[in-house]
Amino acid sequence: MALIAPRVTAGLPADDARNLARSLQDSDDITVFVDGTVHRLPDQARDAVVDLLARLSRGETVTVSSVEEMLTTSQAAELAGISHTYLRNMTDRGEIPVEYRGTHRRIRQAAIIAWLETQKRKQAEATIEDDSRDGPGNDAPGG
Template sequence: MDLRYIAAALSHHDARRVTAVIEELDGRAPEVALDGVPLDVDSSARHAVMELLRQLATGTSVTIAAVGDLLTTSQAAEVLGVSDTYVRKLADSGRLPIEMRGSHRRFRLEDLVKHREETASR
């Protein structure tokens, strides 16, 4: 996973401002602008920007990664919130797709997110 961009949590002052704006939106997708120039992006992208800001405002640092990125067992465990050993068991049992790179298991972020969503709905 390319970890060149990690956004730190917002300062207390910025977090309060962002939280207030998000509450005003009341679930609506915000308009997005860069340096005052409006961007015509779909509601999915606007909601993603809002979720990024929500996470940063709640004190969470965020890493942005492409969905197709391959992750190590340790990274996969972190995404799923489980141990490395449990991730290896999921992979070895076929319940979690893997790609082998030599003798190393690699996991697609999109597969991990799908697995996490499926197990959360049970």
């Protein structure tokens, strides 16, 4: 796993912290507004937000970071549905970015997901091209 740059937020001023603490008391309903649209948070996200808000309500400085999943080549190949050897060859050619931990290759899960999306898009484009090449009325062989 790779740590993505954290963001540090200073503790809230005392009055703001007290007001937030009062609001959080005995509450488990966290609703957020994004561009004026109401979103009810799923349990896992709600728990993370409540924890963050509770820490801020105590006047604590908070650091938020995320961890990106790093995969072995075997895990990445399984996720992509390709052979381990084919994946290693693609990393050698630079088609999929790879990081080394000593002599071991590690691949970001996001890189595999992006590669899969590219493959889907290419396949869809090829299908559209094949359909347009066939043209109307060319469904049956021999005319």
